Amino acid sequence: MAVATTMELTFPRSIDSLPRVFEAIEDFLTGLSMNEEARFAISFSVEELFTNLVKYNPSSRTDIVLELVKREGEVEVSVTDPDAEPFDITQKPDIETNKPLAERKPGGLGIHLMKKVLDRIDYQYSDRRSKTTLIKKLE
Amino acid sequence: MLDITWGEDGRVVFAGRFDASQEAKAQSFLDQVQGACALDFKDLQYISSAGLGVLLKTQKRLAASGVGLRLINVSKHIRDIFHYSGFESIFEIDPSP
Numbered sequence: 251m252a253v254a255t256t257m258e259l260t261f262p263r264s265i266d267s268l269p270r271v272f273e274a275i276e277d278f279l280t281g282l283s284m285n286e287e288a289r290f291a292i293s294f295s296v297e298e299l300f301t302n303l304v305k306y307n308p309s310s311r312t313d314i315v316l317e318l319v320k321r322e323g324e325v326e327v328s329v330t331d332p333d334a335e336p337f338d339i340t341q342k343p344d345i346e347t348n349k350p351l352a353e354r355k356p357g358g359l360g361i362h363l364m365k366k367v368l369d370r371i372d373y374q375y376s377d378r379r380s381k382t383t384l385i386k387k388l389e
Numbered sequence: 390m391l392d393i394t395w396g397e398d399g400r401v402v403f404a405g406r407f408d409a410s411q412e413a414k415a416q417s418f419l420d421q422v423q424g425a426c427a428l429d430f431k432d433l434q435y436i437s438s439a440g441l442g443v444l445l446k447t448q449k450r451l452a453a454s455g456v457g458l459r460l461i462n463v464s465k466h467i468r469d470i471f472h473y474s475g476f477e478s479i480f481e482i483d484p485s486p
Binding site for chain 1: 390406408409410435437438439441442443445446448449452464465466469470473474475478479
């Protein structure tokens with residue numbers, strides 16, 4: 251088994267950080283044999299987690315940590331808030347996506363879609379560190 | 390970065406990445422749409438749930454007048470997102486080219 255390649259970066263807790271987050275992901279994934287759907291799934295899911303931390307924990311002064319790991323056959327991406335209340339998206343109930351337009355409300359779709367486009371989501375919470383890990387297989 | 394412009398036939402042309410940092414700009418543009426309108430996604434590389442929220446909000450506003458948005462030139466990975474969102478039943482989406 252090949253040795254895993256890891257990269258860890260921190261970003262200010264702001265929506266304005268998003269372009270640099272995407273750039274870091276693209277740089278990390280460069281050269282990997284990976285289809286467009288898989289790249290999309292990773293960017294989409296990291297944005298969802300990152301914007302949730304910006305929106306729902308705005309008073310924290312800590313930066314948000316992004317860790318990317320390449321392994322044989324998969325990519326693992328973790329988004330960590332070092333100072334947060336627990337927020338385990340794996341425990342969130344599924345939303346109904348078959349409602350007619352009049353009953354649909356903006357919001358709530360992001361976590362549902364992450365579960366659809368990723369292969370696995372793990373969650374760890376310890377000493378106020380809230381860490382969500384996303385796994386996407388390369389094939 | 391996201392560019393939104395009016396196309397020659399009244400369509401709205403999206404190019405680039407529609408992420409949360411572009412939400413206010415996109416909403417402000419789509420608030421100008423008053424009738425049935427096509428959104429051309431030919432050069433749209435990415436859309437996040439923030440972008441989906443803007444589309445849904447606009448569709449709900451237009452539905453009150455009995456019209457709606459039509460999405461054209463939608464790439465496969467964005468189409469998949471619409472499928473998982475249940476948007477295929479609330480937006481008219483042209484078949485992929």
